[in-house]
Amino acid sequence: MKKGGLNPKLKLSLPPPDEDSISKFLTQSGTFKDGDLLVNKDGVRIVPRNEVVAPSVIKPSDDQLSLADIDTIKVIGKGNGGIVQLVQHKWTGQFFALKVIQMNIQESYRKQIAQELKINQSAQCPYVVVCYQSFYDNGAISIVLEYMDGGSLADFLQKVKTIAEPYLAAICKQVLKGLLYLHREKHIIHRDLKPSNLLVNHRGEVKITDFGVSAILATTSGQANTFVGTYNYMSPERISGGKYGYKSDIWSLGLVLLECATGRFPYSPPELGEGWNSFYELMEAIVDQPPPCAPSSHFSPEFCSFISACVQKDPTDRQSAHELMTHPFISMYEDLDVDLASYFTNAGSPLATF
Numbered sequence: 480m481k482k483g484g485l486n487p488k489l490k491l492s493l494p495p496p497d498e499d500s501i502s503k504f505l506t507q508s509g510t511f512k513d514g515d516l517l518v519n520k521d522g523v524r525i526v527p528r529n530e531v532v533a534p535s536v537i538k539p540s541d542d543q544l545s546l547a548d549i550d551t552i553k554v555i556g557k558g559n560g561g562i563v564q565l566v567q568h569k570w571t572g573q574f575f576a577l578k579v580i581q582m583n584i585q586e587s588y589r590k591q592i593a594q595e596l597k598i599n600q601s602a603q604c605p606y607v608v609v610c611y612q613s614f615y616d617n618g619a620i621s622i623v624l625e626y627m628d629g630g631s632l633a634d635f636l637q638k639v640k641t642i643a644e645p646y647l648a649a650i651c652k653q654v655l656k657g658l659l660y661l662h663r664e665k666h667i668i669h670r671d672l673k674p675s676n677l678l679v680n681h682r683g684e685v686k687i688t689d690f691g692v693s694a695i696l697a698t699t700s701g702q703a704n705t706f707v708g709t710y711n712y713m714s715p716e717r718i719s720g721g722k723y724g725y726k727s728d729i730w731s732l733g734l735v736l737l738e739c740a741t742g743r744f745p746y747s748p749p750e751l752g753e754g755w756n757s758f759y760e761l762m763e764a765i766v767d768q769p770p771p772c773a774p775s776s777h778f779s780p781e782f783c784s785f786i787s788a789c790v791q792k793d794p795t796d797r798q799s800a801h802e803l804m805t806h807p808f809i810s811m812y813e814d815l816d817v818d819l820a821s822y823f824t825n826a827g828s829p830l831a832t833f
Contacts, residue, residue: 544623548568549566550566550567550569564579565577565626575625576624577623578624579619580619581618582618582619596622604656604657604660605656605684606657606660607688608627608678608688609624609625611624611625627686628680629678630679631678631679632679632735632739634675635823636674638826639826640742641741642739644779646817646822647736648808648812651732651736655800657685659800662800663801668724668725671712673711674738674739682820711734711765713765719766724794725799726795726799729789729803732789733789737771740773740778746764746768746771748761770787770791770792771786772786772790773786773787781808784806784807785806785807785809
């Protein structure tokens with residue numbers, strides 16, 4: 480196959496251009512509506528499908544967050560579809576992260592964003608980033624989220640380069656608990672697990688965020704490097720266009736852990752020092768090449784075994800989040816009393832600097 484050519488096995492296609500028309504989900508009343516979800520400038524509400532409700536039904540309560548009650552401190556993240564701001568509540572002084580998503584995107588993407596809002600409304604897990612409230616105003620969705628002052632695992636990796644096994648085991652245990660909640664309690668496939676979607680804080684907590692919305696928004700830019708950044712943690716069955724389930728998240732987890740351990744993404748380009756020639760070349764490597772592994776000369780047999788259990792090409796051979804919770808790697812360092820709080824704080828993560 481020529482460099483940059485498209486392997487017929489790769490079914491993943493680029494999204495069609497954005498539509499100019501405003502979706503039927505954006506009503507003249509300033510309400511974002513999708514099925515039983517209603518969002519306006521006063522907040523979000525889930526309404527039974529057979530209940531006819533005027534948009535004005537969403538009114539803020541005395542103890543509910545309002546966009547008027549928060550001050551913007553600074554922008555802490557930017558994406559192709561929106562920004563993330565650090566904001567502070569005027570009356571309590573509490574900090575939040577405010578994700579602002581411009582909704583002039585395709586209807587199918589808007590529907591998936593609506594799905595994330597529904598997940599956020601119902602998710603209650605200490606290993607998933609808390610969503611406090613969502614608003615729709617002036618053509619944008621604003622989501623008030625828990626502020627994780629250590630940034631993302633991707634930010635942290637830039638500081639420390641690699642993460643030693645004892646800390647990785649402690650991090651992995653929290654991520655597995657988050658995935659266990661999403662898979663078994665909420666019946667949700669995350670679909671976009673990667674270092675930038677795992678957030679940390681000064682208390683040593685690791686939490687999952689962004690249920691696919693980052694990937695959705697990134698694809699609207701149409702840039703090749705964006706696609707690599709979005710899809711390089713995707714499982715082979717997803718890339719091939721086959722059916723996929725919860726274990727596609729486990730593949731992603733394996734790649735994330737291996738990258739944290741070695742300091743580099745597990746699929747290296749053919750010529751070291753240079754990037755992949757195309758998005759499709761990387762996708763072909765993931766589908767056709769043997770799965771990556773942890774070098775046994777550098778890592779414990781338990782860690783190598785854990786990675787292998789995550790990155791089996793056939794999803795039926797991968798262990799589930801529930802099974803991985805009992806893997807020896809998860810418990811082998813528990814006697815060391817690993818202190819993630821000190822680790823995240825002392826290693827130079829960007830903690831709450833204004």
